[in-house]
Amino acid sequence: MRVSTANSYDNTVSLLARRQAELAAQQEKIATGKRVLKPSDDPVAATLAETAQNRLSRTQADLRSLETARSSLQQAESGLAESGELIQKVRDLLVSAGNATFGPSEREDIARQLEGLREQLIGVANLKDNSGRTLFGGLGGAATPFVDLYGPGGNGVQFSGQRGQAAAGSTSLPQALDGNAIWMRVPQGNGSFSISLGAGNTGGVSTSVGEVIDPSALTGDNYRIDFADVGGVKQYTVTNLTTPAANPMPGQTGVAYTSGMTIEFDGQSFQLNGQPAAGDQIDLAPSGKTDIFSVVQGAVDALRYTGANSSAQRTQELARATTELDAGHDRVLLARGRAGEWLNRADSLDTLLEDRGVDLKEERSRLEDLDLVQGISDFQTQQLGLEAALKSYAQVQRLSLFQII
Helix, strand or coil: CCCCHHHHHHHHHHHHHHHHHHHHHHHHHHHHCECCCCHHHCHHHHHHHHHHHHHHHHHHHHHHHHHHHHHHHHHHHHHHHHHHHHHHHHHHHHHHHCCCCCCHHHHHHHHHHHHHHHHHHHHHHCCECCCCCECCEECCCCCCCEEECCCCCCCCEEECCECCCCCCCCCCCCCCCEHHHHHCCEECCCCCEEEEECCCCCCCCEECCCEECCHHHCCCCCEEEEEEEECCEEEEEEEECCCHHHCCCCCCCCEECCCCCEEEECCEEEEEECCCCCCCEEEEEECCEECHHHHHHHHHHHHCCCCCCHHHHHHHHHHHHHHHHHHHHHHHHHHHHHHHHHHHHHHHHHHHHHHHHHHHHHHHHHHHECCHHHHHHHHHHHHHHHHHHHHHHHHHHHCCHHHCC
């Protein structure tokens, strides 16, 4: 077969151009350090590398979100620590307020200190993080979740946020805590029942906060204890207000009263102290829910109470406030413990996500990056081949019949 000289030259030039293009492509790979510069270089590797990059982007986004949540939780934990310290200061003041030698001026001084601590507690409950988000607003819904409406016709502190606690995810943590559950769900009294003195009492009777001695005997009913003077002897009678059919209650009707005695009925027990007046009453009801702010305000009101039975009323309310304050403090400590647990989990998640990011970067590098040693070796081989091809082409091109004739 005859091959024309021009056609042979064209084929050779085309091959040389392709060799030069391959050498330039290899040089570009060495310069960028990438084996796969475009999908056509290795479709399978390009697809897998893109998947790894997407997962890496999600991991980095999770890390940023985790860091934001950790910062918020650290500030929330700090706020809860401050709240615990304020509650302890309130408790110390309540203990000192029980001093029988204190007069109206000393009690007023303590009342004002308690009001200041209450304001500080509200401020802590309305703390915000560095981004302006409320730390204790639950699921959101209000820029100021705790609003103080105390005053004539007011209703004390109200929670205007959205109740509930965001759940922690596999790679995420809540950025806010449910302040309603922390400060607004304090059990009244001893947690099972609460005792209060009648508004019209004139005697000096008061009670302990009481305790449950037989949970199975609890009825959840409301009771009233009435005092009477029969033949010069103080007596009391317990009446079941919820279930009238239970009256008269066995062993609790017309019982002679002595200060310091303990009353037990329907699984409940409490101590009576002081001397009642005829017609005085004590009310006992199942425990409901109150809030830490109302507890402090109740103590302030008790210190400023000037009724006929002011001493007994003050003793009763301060004892009750101390018990409820302790229950509220327990809830703050529980929330702080949960925040600490989430912060520990944040450290673990941070390590997990960092390791995952390293793995994904290694996977992407394995798929895309060039082995520089192998790449330089291939470049040198291609360069040597191109140089040889150029030299041989030059020699063939110089061949002519006129050089032989």
